[in-house]
Amino acid sequence: MFTNEVKYRVTYADTDQMGYMYYGNYAKLYEIGRTEALRNIGFKYKDMEAAGIMMPVYENYSKYLLPALYDDFLTIKVTIKTLPTVRCIFDYEIFNEAGSLLNTGQTTLVFSRMSDNKLCKPPQNLMLLLNKYFTK
Numbered sequence: 001m002f003t004n005e006v007k008y009r010v011t012y013a014d015t016d017q018m019g020y021m022y023y024g025n026y027a028k029l030y031e032i033g034r035t036e037a038l039r040n041i042g043f044k045y046k047d048m049e050a051a052g053i054m055m056p057v058y059e060n061y062s063k064y065l066l067p068a069l070y071d072d073f074l075t076i077k078v079t080i081k082t083l084p085t086v087r088c089i090f091d092y093e094i095f096n097e098a099g100s101l102l103n104t105g106q107t108t109l110v111f112s113r114m115s116d117n118k119l120c121k122p123p124q125n126l127m128l129l130l131n132k133y134f135t136k
Helices: 025-040 045-050 124-134
Strands: 002-009 057-064 073-080 087-095 101-110
Touching: 002 025, 002 124, 025 057, 025 073, 025 087, 025 101
Parallel strands: none
Antiparallel strands: 002 073, 057 101, 073 087, 087 101
């Protein structure tokens, strides 16, 4: 299992009229979390796309437990519980500075060749980087 944490400060632009982080921005936090998690192990989305593979979102699920507020310093915890195949499932937990769980979520992304939009296997360099977290 692979886990990574990323920090994010809620900006005024992230909030709605009630002062709560707008619900649509949680998908942005998921993207920040998964992009930075992979970057932290040495894998960049940008390089994968330059090699002709993209990862579109196939499914997105969110559960809102408590609101994130303006200026909250959040922790985005990202977990990959199983090695990717043509799909990669990311689980998320978002906490505030007090450690309260605000949101849980899950996204499923698929690996797709940009040339023909057909599903494909994950890039070998990504699998090499992730394998060490799943082998004992």
